[in-house]
Amino acid sequence: MNTAASPKAEYPADATDFAPSWVVAPGSAAAEAWAGNGHDDDAMPLRRWRLLMAARLLLALALLALQWHAWRAGNGAGWLVAMCGALALLAAATLVFRPPRPTQTPSVRRPLSWPWVLTAWSDLAVIAVLHWAAPGGVSFVPLFVWPVLLAAVVGPRLLALGVAAAGTLVLLAPLWRQTPANWGSGDALQAAIAGTGLFATAWLAGQLTARLGSAQAAARRSRQLAELHSHVNRIIAAGLSEGVVVLDAQGHPWYANPAAQRILHGEPARSDPSEARPAASSAGAHATAGGVDAVGVATAAVAADQATRNDGAATPGLAGLPVRQTPAWPVLAHWVHDVLSAVPTAAAAPAPVLERTLDLPLGERRLRRIHARLHPIVTDAGDRLAVLLLEDTHAIEQRLRTERLATMGRVTAAVAHEIRNPLAAIAQASALLAEDDPSPAQRQLLAIIEQNVQRLDRTVNDVLEAVRLPAAPEAPLAIPLDATITAIVQDWLRQHPQGERLHWLPGAWEARIAFDPEHLRRVLVNLLDNADRHASAALGAIRVETRLLGGHALLTVWSEGPDIAPTVREHLFEPFASAHPRSSGLGLYLSRELCRRYHADLGYERSLRAQRAGNAFVVRMPLR
CATH class of the missing domain: 3.30.450.20 (PAS domain)
Structure with a gap:
């Protein structure tokens, strides 16, 4: 145990409220708990401080009442009453003060600093004067325990030792007027025993304080x-x-x-x-x-x-x-x-x-x-x-379905590779037959073959693209949004004439986005194909719009039609999920994945256009 008298060694700079007891190692968990470290747990040392100061005030009031009664009876002096009254006022003042904080006032680390002069040393001085000036038959020796206890609980170790030593000297002071031959008398033995008790009190109070500090530190750590x-x-x-x-x-x-x-x-x-996990449940297991x-x-x-x-x-x-x-x-x-x-x-x-x-x-x-x-x-x-x-x-079934679809996707990709070569051979054979001037019936059959070959080819391409989506360029060029959309819509209209059924409403001519033009084309074509397949035949049933919102550009493909069923809506952007019998169910999935590669997002909402309800797919793209 460190018993050095150096304040610098005893009290670390991060101590707070008041220094730990003299038996608490500086910087230890108990010392930190006792100090409070400036956190909310300072409430406990503050309560203890006020409890001790309240006990001190009660003691001062008791001494004042005792001396007042003795003075009224003619057995005491008026200055003793005044001294006890001053101690009561001082105790009342310290009751409302906060505990000393060594980090804010480093001088309080010294045993003779002002917080301890106003508390432990003042109490010791008053009790010593009463002990010397008390009339015969009245003993104030037991009261010497109070300043020692106060110093051991709230003060540094040197303060507790100093107060105990000073109290012992006060008790032994009358022996100075006696000859060495009388030092073995009963009064000298009583003073020596009392002094030993003061040092024992300081030691025991320090031990209890250390245990309390350790308990507070453990409680704080447990609470944290x-x-x-x-x-x-x-x-x-x-x-x-x-x-x-x-x-x-x-x-x-x-x-x-x-x-x-x-x-x-x-x-x-x-x-x-994409983050599905098996739904496993076992009775009796966590x-x-x-x-x-x-x-x-x-x-x-x-x-x-x-x-x-x-x-x-x-x-x-x-x-x-x-x-x-x-x-x-x-x-x-x-x-x-x-x-x-x-x-x-x-x-x-x-x-x-x-x-x-x-x-x-x-x-x-x-x-x-x-x-x-x-x-x-x-x-x-x-x-x-x-x-x-x-x-x-439903979520369990969805996860199982997603896992099955993922497995089917891998199998389908392998099958798609095997289909491409026979499919190309069928297309080539059909083209050769068409060169031999077939009859109208044969030409109709060849047209059916060609249409189904194209359909199978699109499905194979979609499957392969879902397996290996193209990566985004490291630094995609900024393209003008509305000009690019205009070119894509015009090209699509040449292959799928719509007349007044489709309205193109550009609203972001100044916007530029970081998107590969070919990838944007594939996203928009997929959305237009879906709109063409599901929209009504009325004029203005399909609307392509762009607008700015904050730091983003919004591309909306709206189509008039009935609401999408909730069971279908939950799987809109999943692979191989489609309510149309002639669709592979990969268009929306591929479109969303392409958007994500450019920090964009594709979503669905039900909205109105010209008082007509329809389904809107919105691409939200950050502006360049």
């Missing part, structure tokens, strides 16, 4: 780790694709992550087909989402929430109030209540995991089928909780 753990668990739970709901046996929700709220409110699930233990995350999050509620900072069930108002909640709560009612509070083994498929009402006569896994939990206090993992069966 708990807050960090809670924050991480909330982030993980918010990112899970599975719905996580924690509720008690009475059906009160404690926690619900965003995925659970979307499921219970009837919102479409958010999923990215359900995992993306490699994360969802049950452990939910339990930890609820434990943190419960700890927060115990501190009075939150209301029970606040996180789950939105889901409690949904029509689907009574169905879940009733099932959980029935299951938890049969779970004993003192189970010898963990309760089994239950799985069930439920049809949850969403309002307006709509139902959503979900797959639910219930993990019963019994706390140490005997409370029964349940962690529900909810997964939309």
